[in-house]
Amino acid sequence: MRRFLPLLALLVLLALTATCSGDDGAASLTATAGGSTTTTTVTSTAAPEPTTPGCGRPVPATDGDDLYRTTIESSGGKRSYMVLIPAGYDPSVPAPIAFVFHGATSNKEQQLAYSAYGPFAADDGALLVLPDALGEPTRWSPFGPAFAGVEGVDDLAFFDDLSAAVKDELCVDPERVLVTGMSSGGFMAAAVACTRSGDIAAAGPVTATMWADVVCGAADPVAYSYFHGTADAAVPFEGGANSPGPVEQTSQDWADQNGCTGEPSEERIGTEVIHRSWTACAASTDLYIVENGGHTWPGAVALGGGFGHTTDDINASEIIWSAFRAAWPDGS
Numbered sequence: 001m002r003r004f005l006p007l008l009a010l011l012v013l014l015a016l017t018a019t020c021s022g023d024d025g026a027a028s029l030t031a032t033a034g035g036s037t038t039t040t041t042v043t044s045t046a047a048p049e050p051t052t053p054g055c056g057r058p059v060p061a062t063d064g065d066d067l068y069r070t071t072i073e074s075s076g077g078k079r080s081y082m083v084l085i086p087a088g089y090d091p092s093v094p095a096p097i098a099f100v101f102h103g104a105t106s107n108k109e110q111q112l113a114y115s116a117y118g119p120f121a122a123d124d125g126a127l128l129v130l131p132d133a134l135g136e137p138t139r140w141s142p143f144g145p146a147f148a149g150v151e152g153v154d155d156l157a158f159f160d161d162l163s164a165a166v167k168d169e170l171c172v173d174p175e176r177v178l179v180t181g182m183s184s185g186g187f188m189a190a191a192v193a194c195t196r197s198g199d200i201a202a203a204g205p206v207t208a209t210m211w212a213d214v215v216c217g218a219a220d221p222v223a224y225s226y227f228h229g230t231a232d233a234a235v236p237f238e239g240g241a242n243s244p245g246p247v248e249q250t251s252q253d254w255a256d257q258n259g260c261t262g263e264p265s266e267e268r269i270g271t272e273v274i275h276r277s278w279t280a281c282a283a284s285t286d287l288y289i290v291e292n293g294g295h296t297w298p299g300a301v302a303l304g305g306g307f308g309h310t311t312d313d314i315n316a317s318e319i320i321w322s323a324f325r326a327a328w329p330d331g332s
Contacts, residue, residue, distance in 0.1 A: 051094055055171035059091055068169075074161040076153040081131035081162060082108055083170065086122045094173035096126040097166070098324070099159070099192070101185030103207075104139040104148075108132050111182060114300050120321040126176075129166055131158070139184040142191035143215075147244065148184075159192050163199070178324045180204035182297055183235065187244060194219040194257075201327040202283075204320030207295050208235045210244040211253040221258045221283035223327040226251055227316045229293020231308055251276070251287040258283045270313030273298070284323055288314060 060068040060083075068083045089095060098121065102111035108130035112118070121128050133140045134150050141149030142156050149155075166172060177200050179189040186205030193203035194216035202223035209226050210216075228247045230237045239246040255264065260278035267275045269288075276287040290298060294308015299315030 050174050052167035052170070052172045052174065054091070054167055054169045055094060056092055057169065057171075059085065059089065060169055072161055072165045074158040075155065076134045076150070076158065079131065079134075079158055079162070080108070081129060082112075083166065084112065084118060084121060084128035084130070085170070086125055086127075088122070088125045089127070089170075090125070091171050093125070094171050094176075096121075096124055096176035096178070096324075096328070097129060097172050098126060098178040098180060099129045099131075099162075099189070101131070101140060101179070101181030101188040102133065102138070103181070103183030103185050104133075105137040106182070106185075107138065111185065114297055115180070115182065115317050116300065117180075117317050117321065120317065124325070127166070127170060127172065129162065131162055133184070133188075140181075140188035140191075142188050142195075147187070147210075148242070155188060156191065156195055159196070174199065176201055176324075176328050178202045178204065178320070180206070180320055182206050183208045183295065191215075193222045193224070197222050202320070202324040204316070204323065206297050206316055207232060208244065209247075209250050209254075211250040212244075216253075216257060219257055221281070223283045223285075223323050224251075224254045224258065225284070225286045225288070225316075225320050225323045226254075227288045227290065227298055227319075229290040229296065229308060229311075231292045232295045233306065233308060234295040247287070247289070251285070255281065255285045258285045260285050270311075272311055273313045284326065286319075286323070288316070288319070 062068045062085055066085050068085055071078050071080050100111055100115060100117060102108055112130055117128055134153050139148055140155050141153040143149060144154055145151045179192045179200055181189040186208035187210050189203055190205045190209040193200045197220040200222050204225045206227045228237055235243050237247050255278040259282035261280045264276045264278045269275050272291045274289040278285040290311045292309055293311055296303055296307050296310040297316055298311045300310060302310040
């Protein structure tokens with residue numbers, strides 16, 4: 001037994017005099033015993049940042065507007081999309097990413113201008129991915145021809161292919177993904193959020209959403225910010241033709257899926273917007289009701305014509321982006 005005492009003393013002194021040094025995860029353990037000093041270096045590694053195959057690859061060539069334009073083969077044939085790559089993008093650092101879907105009859109260029117996410121993406125070094133839908137007129141088909149979709153087109157499969165293609169080309173943080181869109185694009189964003197919930201941090205549909213237990217019932221919580229006008233003639237607030245359901249009911253369905261408890265609270269914002277929010281949720285859940293609002297994007301340029309009123313009381317893009325940032329793993 002006595003021959004083990006020196007070793008025991010060394011271990012005790014090692015524990016009492018251990019010190020850490022350096023910022024690279026290396027720890028130096030120094031112990032003194034019997035007049036001699038022993039130093040042992042132990043290297044620890046922090047959890048690596050999530051990466052995608054595109055990390056470290058050269059930045060794709062862009063046009064004068066920082067837009068990378070390309071195509072992929074997916075459901076429906078050749079599919080076009082563009083990526084807004086901010087000037088501060090670093091191909092060695094995983095970037096947040098937002099998929100932005102245009103409305104029916106529209107296109108990716110119009111949606112980029114209309115939603116005006118560019119400044120928010122630039123501030124956070126985020127990538128904006130804007131694809132084009134198919135059909136005449138163009139519209140999204142997450143469930144094939146169902147709900148005014150295009151026969152033979154599966155846009156959920158296209159989203160999977162698009163996401164994989166972008167991750168192959170660019171350095172993406174898979175834990176910071178936003179889906180957002182207008183009208184048919186809002187329907188698409190909500191469909192992706194509930195069917196691909198494990199890959200989505202936040203959803204921001206505008207003037208159209210969706211909920212169906214058969215496809216959304218097993219969804220993980222996803223931060224959800226929704227905007228709809230009570231005088232929307234294209235997608236009626238109360239449900240009916242061209243509507244995936246009454247706005248208040250579909251929003252409550254999202255709240256239930258997000259684990260929210262209790263009744264929502266309401267706050268008037270400005271003169272014509274009511275903010276309904278739920279509490280004690282696993283993911284933030286918010287509905288913005290625009291009184292007498294039309295089929296429009298709050299805070300955007302007024303469209304005129306038959307689209308109805310556009311409120312200036314709030315900016316939907318700013319609110320959606322703030323909810324997106326709050327949903328990031330570090331909450332920054």
